[in-house]
Amino acid sequence: AQSVTQLDSQVPVFEEAPVELRCNYSSSVSVYLFWYVQYPNQGLQLLLKYLSGSTLVKGINGFEAEFNKSQTSFHLRKPSVHISDTAEYFCAVSESSNDYKLSFGAGTTVTVRA
Amino acid sequence: KAGVTQTPRYLIKTRGQQVTLSCSPISGHRSVSWYQQTPGQGLQFLFEYFSETQRNKGNFPGRFSGRQFSNSRSEMNVSTLELGDSALYLCASSSTAVYGYTFGSGTRLTVV
Numbered sequence: 001a002q003s004v005t006q007l008d009s010q011v012p013v014f015e016e017a018p019v020e021l022r023c024n025y026s027s028s029v030s031v032y033l034f035w036y037v038q039y040p041n042q043g044l045q046l047l048l049k050y051l052s053g054s055t056l057v058k059g060i061n062g063f064e065a066e067f068n069k070s071q072t073s074f075h076l077r078k079p080s081v082h083i084s085d086t087a088e089y090f091c092a093v094s095e096s097s098n099d100y101k102l103s104f105g106a107g108t109t110v111t112v113r114a
Numbered sequence: 115k116a117g118v119t120q121t122p123r124y125l126i127k128t129r130g131q132q133v134t135l136s137c138s139p140i141s142g143h144r145s146v147s148w149y150q151q152t153p154g155q156g157l158q159f160l161f162e163y164f165s166e167t168q169r170n171k172g173n174f175p176g177r178f179s180g181r182q183f184s185n186s187r188s189e190m191n192v193s194t195l196e197l198g199d200s201a202l203y204l205c206a207s208s209s210t211a212v213y214g215y216t217f218g219s220g221t222r223l224t225v226v
C-alpha cells in the first residue's frame with residue numbers, strides 16, 4: 001500500500017525567499033505524483049504532476065518539483081515566493097494497482113511574511 | 115470550460131439527520147471521486163464512480179453512500195449524521211484518472 005509523508009507541517013518564509021516542501025512516498029511499484037495547493041475556503045488546485053519522462057517537472061505559478069526514484073521523493077520548490085503563495089500544499093500519489101486513487105500527505109502550511 | 119461544481123457550499127445539519135451533496139463534473143469527465151477533509155484526519159478517500167458504477171471505496175461506514183447519474187453528475191449521501199461528520203467534502207473529476215483530478219470548491223458540512 002502506498003503512503004505519503006510530508007516532512008514539514010509548517011513552513012514560514014519571507015517574501016522573495018526560496019522555499020522547498022519535502023515529500024516522500026512509499027510504494028513498491030511505479031507511481032504518479034502530484035502537488036496540489038489549497039487556499040483558504042477553497043478546493044484543491046493542481047500545481048504540477050509527474051507521470052513519466054523528465055524528472056524535473058515545472059508547474060503553475062513558478063513552482064517546480066523533482067522526482068527522485070532512488071530516494072522515493074518528490075520535493076516542491078519555488079525560487080522566490082510571494083505573499084499570495086500563503087496556502088496549504090498537498091503531495092499526492094496514485095498507482096495503477098489502486099485504480100489511480102489519490103493518497104494524500106498531511107499537508108504543509110506555507111506562510112509568507114513581508 | 116466550467117470547472118467542477120459542488121452544491122451547496124455550506125450546510126448545517128443536526129445530529130441524526132441525513133444530507134445529500136451534489137457534484138457536477140467537468141463536461142466529458144466520467145470519473146467522479148469524493149474526499150472528506152478534516153483537521154484531524156486530513157484528506158481521506160470516500161469513493162469513486164465511473165460510468166454510474168462504484169469503482170473504488172474507502173474505509174468509511176455504510177452511512178456514507180453515493181451514486182452517479184448517466185450525465186456523470188454525482189451525489190453523496192450521509193445518513194444518521196454524527197458530530198464527527200463535520201468536514202469539508204470535496205468532489206473531483208477526471209477524464210483519465212492517470213492524469214490526475216480536478217477538484218471542486220467543496221461543501222462545508224457542520225453537524226450540530
